Amino acid sequence: MMTPVIDWSTMSCALRHHITYRPDDAKLAERLRAESPAGEAWRCLRCGAYVPGDPYGYGPTDDAPTPTRGKALRQLIILRLLATLRFFEGLLEIAVGVTLIGLQSRVPDLIQRLREELPLLVPAAERIGWDIEKSWIARTLNDFADLDAGSYALIGTGITLLGVSKWAEAIGLWLAKRWGEYLAVIATSLFVPIEIRELLEGVTAFKVILFSINIAAVLWLIWAKRLFGFRGGKAAAEAEHEEAALINVEKAAVIPDSA
């Protein structure tokens, strides 16, 4: 197993606080406790360090916190990065969708004006190596030039709903919910054919980056989160989390497995 460059558990503790706990089970408590020059110290259930002072919490062994740590914590960070990306994609789509609905009767006029203004931007765009007259902006303006107000409202509604579904994805991924992971894989996969068609029409760095992120996200979600029964599925994913919990590691050392 590769050693992580950054210890996210330690980082997480530094940003928040250590999670020390004194379980009622005396033998187990003794394993989590240490004497230090500063008095007693308790082992953090997230980063594993011994922290001087009273435990942060105490109570029944079964109520001991099982903070997300190690590999699961690294996965959570990736999920949240993906959630952030989906949030901003959704924000953009909802903004465009709502604007189309709101301005529906004025859109044809607006598109006409933009088509007239576009050639003025050509010199500036050329300087950054962007052929704006062949770009998706020009294509979109041409494609949408002859529609009526009702069509704009319909398209606006579609784009808004797309944005809302991205926000649902973002919430599910942020909270590391299994439905969120499934939603992300299915929704992202549905758009792969469209993204491929877009790439065939012209390759830009932006399209390649977005396409790569989406493909990597789908493959990673299926593999790491064991979706669709992959690598033992949900049961294996839950077992992995339980095994990784420090309290369970220590429990296993103290209490013989009755099963």
Ligand SMILES: [Zn+2]
């Ligand atoms: Zn800690």
